[in-house]
Amino acid sequence: MVTLDELFATDALLSADEREIRDTVAAFATQRLRPHVADWFEAGTFPARDIAPELGALGLLGMHLDGYGCAGMSATTYGLACQELEAVDSGIRSMISVQGSLAMTAIHMFGSEQQKQQWLPELAAGRMIGCFGLTESDFGSNPGGMRTIAKRDGTDWVLTGSKMWITNGSVADVAVVWAQTEESGKRVIRGFLVPSDTPGFTTQQMNRKLSLRASITAELTFDGVRLPADAVLPQSRGLSSPLACLSEARFGIVFGALGAARDCLASTIDYATTREVFAKPLAAYQLTQAKLADMAVEFGKGQLLALHLGRLKDRGEITPEQVSAGKLNSTREAIAIARQCRTILGANGITLDYPVMRHANNLESVLTYEGTAEVHQLVLGRALTDANAFR
16 A cells, blocks of 8 residues: 555655654654543643643744744744644644744834743743734634723733634743733723733633644733833834734645644545455445545645745745645545544544544634634635725
8 A cells, every 4th residue: 555645755755854853743743642632632631731841852942933042944934843743643733833923023024132041942832832912812813903902001011802722822922922912092902911820810721622622722911911112022023013024824724734644544544444344444445435535635636735935934034825725625624534433433433532523622612713714715815806895
C-alpha cells in the first residue's frame, strides 16, 4: 500500500530541512501527545502549563517570527508543524496558533521595543502563555462592532467590557485585548496588553463544549481595568491590526485542518483493511474503495494548495483572499472527510478508541473560527466581483 504522501509525492516538494522539522514535530506529537489526547478530550481539559514549555523547547511557539527568542522559521515550515499537531488534535494546534500567530504576532507587529523584549522571549519559551481577546458574545464575524471600550483617565487607560470564546484565556499570563477608543474625536480600535493579575480582570473557563474539548476556552471580563499608558500596542491603529493577526492564524489552519483529515483517512484505511465483513476485508468492497479514493483526492488537492500558499507566503506574495481560499477549502474538505470516514468505521467510529469522531467534532469549530466558511465565501465573492455583499 502507498501512503497519502506517496500517492501525491508531496515529500518531493519539501526541502530536507522542512522534512526534518516536520518529522521532529510528528515524533513529539505521536509520543508525547497522542497517547493522552482522547483522555484530555473526554475530560474536557488540556495541561497547557505542562505542555507549553515543551512546545517552546522545540521552537514551535511563534516559530515564524524573527528575534526575541523566536525560531524564525519559514511559513511553510510553520504550516507543516501545524499539520502534525492537528493530526493529533485541533485543540493542540489552536493553542500554538493563539500563542504564536495571534498573541505573539500582535506584540511583534504592533508592540513597542520594550513590550517585545518583555513578553516575546517568555512566550516563545512557553514559560508564559498568551491569549487574544477580540471576539465578543454578540460580535464574532463582525468584530468591528465590539462593545469593549478603553477610555483615557489622565495618562492611564480604563478598560471595560468582555470577550468570549478565548482560547488559553483562563491560563494566560497576558491577554492581547482589542477595544474601542476615542482619539481626536474619532473611534479607533487599539490593542492593549493586560497581565492576568491586573485588578478587575477576571476569567471564567467555558465548559460543556462538544468540540475542542482538549483546549482551554474562557470568557474574559474587564471591570474598570486600569492600565498604564505603555499598555497600549503603539502601532495598532484600527481593525486592520487584529485582522492582520487573524490572517496569520488562518494560514496555520490551511495546513492544520488537513492534518486532522489525514489522521482520519489513515486510521480509516487501517480499520478497513483489517475489519472483516461478510468474510472479506471491508477495504475489498467497491463502495469502500470509492469513498477512500474520493477522500484521498480531496486531501491531495488540499495539500498541494496549502504548499503552494506556503511558498507564496514565504516570498511575501500571498494575499488575504488566497488565505481565505485555503482556509475555506481545507476546513470544508477536512470535515467532509471526517464525516465520510465515520461511515466506514460504523459504530466504532463514534468512540474515542478511534480519532474520527473527535476530529469531526473539533472541525465543526475549525470550520467556524478565524472566519466562518460563509465569511470566506463572501471574501472570495467580493474579490471576484468587486461587489461587497457583507451588508
